[in-house]
Amino acid sequence: MSTKLELPxxxxxxxxxxxxxxxxxxxELLDIVKNLKVxxxxxxxxxxxxxxxxxxxxxxxxxxxxxxxxxxxADDLMTSDPVTFQGNTSIEDVILEMSEKKIGSVLVxxxxxxxxxxFTVTDALxxxxxxxxxxx
Numbered sequence: 457m458s459t460k461l462e463l464p465x466x467x468x469x470x471x472x473x474x475x476x477x478x479x480x481x482x483x484e485l486l487d488i489v490k491n492l493k494v495x496x497x498x499x500x501x502x503x504x505x506x507x508x509x510x511x512x513x514x515x516x517x518x519x520x521x522x523x524x525x526x527x528x529x530a531d532d533l534m535t536s537d538p539v540t541f542q543g544n545t546s547i548e549d550v551i552l553e554m555s556e557k558k559i560g561s562v563l564v565x566x567x568x569x570x571x572x573x574x575f576t577v578t579d580a581l582x583x584x585x586x587x588x589x590x591x592x
Contacts, residue, residue: 462546462548463546463547463548463583464543464544464545464546464547465541465543465544465545465546465547465550465564465575466543466544466564466572466573467547468547468575468579468580468582468583469543469564469572469573469574469575469579470573470574470575470576470579471572471573472571472572472573473494473496473497473498473571473573473574474488474492474494474497475497475498475499475500475571476488476497476498476499476500476509476530477499477500477501477530478499478500478501478506478507478529478530478531478534479529479530479531480499480529480530481525481526481528481529481530482514482517482520482525482526482528482529482533483525485497485509485514485530485533486514486518489511489514494511495510495511495560495561495576496508496509496510496511496560496561496574496576497509497510497530498538498563498571498574499530499531499534500571503570504569504570505538505540505563505565505569505571506531506534506536507530507531507534507535507536507537507538508534508535508538508561508563509530509533509534509535510535510560510561513533513534513535514533517533538561538562538563539553539554539557539559539562539563540562540563540564540565540569541562541563541564541565541575542564542565542566542567543564543565543566543572543573547583550562550575551580551583554577554580560576560577561574561575561576561577562574562575563575
C-alpha cells in the first residue's frame, strides 16, 4: 500500500530565482547561465511570468552568427506559459507532472501569479535523497 507524499513544493523550491526580461539579449541570457550557474531563467514582463528559457534553448542558438544572435531576444526563444504551481501543491504531484511531460523545471507562484521560486530536476533529486535517508 502506498501513501501520497503530501509535502508542499515550497519546502524544496529555490526561492526568488534570477529572472530576465522578454527583451533580454541572447548575450545577457548566456551571461546569466555562465556566471550564475543556472540552467533555467524565468522570463518576466511587468512583474508577471511570461516564459522560461533553458540552457538547452541557448545552446541551440549558439550556432547562429553574431549578427543573427543580436536579432534574437528572450521572447523569441522562450517557452511561453511555463508549467507553474502554487507553493502548497504536493511535491508528488509536481514531480509526477515533470516526469510525464519530461520537463526540467517548473515555476512556483503565489495565488496572484507572482513568481516565488523555481523547482528543478536537481531539487527533485534532493527530495529523493531526503526520503531515502528517512528525513521526510
